[in-house]
Amino acid sequence: MKLDGRLWITRNGKNLAGQGRIELLAHIAESGSITQAAKAMGMSYKAAWDAVDAMNNAAGSALVQRSVGGKGGGGTRLTEAGQQLIESYRRYQEEHRRFLERLGEDLQLESLLQLMERLNLRSSARNQLAGQVLSVQAEGLNDRVEFQLAGGQVLHALITHASTARLGLEAGAQLCALIKAPWVHLLAADAASGNGDNRLHGHLAELHADAEHTEAVVELDGGGQLVAVLSTAQAQGLQEGQAVQLLIDAEQIILCA
Structure with a gap:
């Protein structure tokens, strides 16, 4: 049986950042553009920036930086802290995927579901x-x-x-x-x-x-x-x-x- 699932991390009864916000950071890293990242996520430009601001504030240090003008024409990029967050989360995602694979091999799972x-x-x-x-x-x-x-x-x-x-x-x-x-x-x-x-x-x-x-x-x-x-x-x-x-x-x- 093939199982799918999204990873949410909870501590002390509180939901921490979920897959959606991590995916937003990943799209920013790939495109270098908050506009393109928002489009890929199916959200508005303002909603994307509101999410980024919330993550920057919650992290205590910037995860995303925006540069204006200059030789490269400006853009948006992840800081080292932002890159580390994505890499860590992807490791947890991989462990989650392996868990779902093992769970799908349980012959009693269908009756439980x-x-x-x-x-x-x-x-x-x-x-x-x-x-x-x-x-x-x-x-x-x-x-x-x-x-x-x-x-x-x-x-x-x-x-x-x-x-x-x-x-x-x-x-x-x-x-x-x-x-x-x-x-x-x-x-x-x-x-x-x-x-x-x-x-x-x-x-x-x-x-x-x-x-x-x-x-x-x-x-x-x-x-x-x-x-x-x-x-x-x-x-x-x-x-x-x-x-x-x-x-x-x-x-x-x-x-x-």
């Missing part, structure tokens, strides 16, 4: 479940995606062909399923009635009720958790620790990958 992406996912859906695709079957204008949760239980989602292609879903692919709590229907474990493409099993871990609604937190058999919202009248008789089953329509599962 996928987990980090899911942890960073923000959604209004209360339920977010990770799974692995078992099969994808065409069903009319849609595809039925069968996937297995980490705890072993299986769900089906019905999505369009275009969505399947866009997400790159095939057997073995990792995905995340989003399910809004009101879409989860809760029944007693021994109930035979109820419609739904998916029937999961677990037990009630928590119940939170107000005058109108009850929020039921269900620990799934094998691991994982789902939240269902039902009316307080429907929740009458439910008790924490009770075995239950959850019904979910395949069309009410949103997939992301």
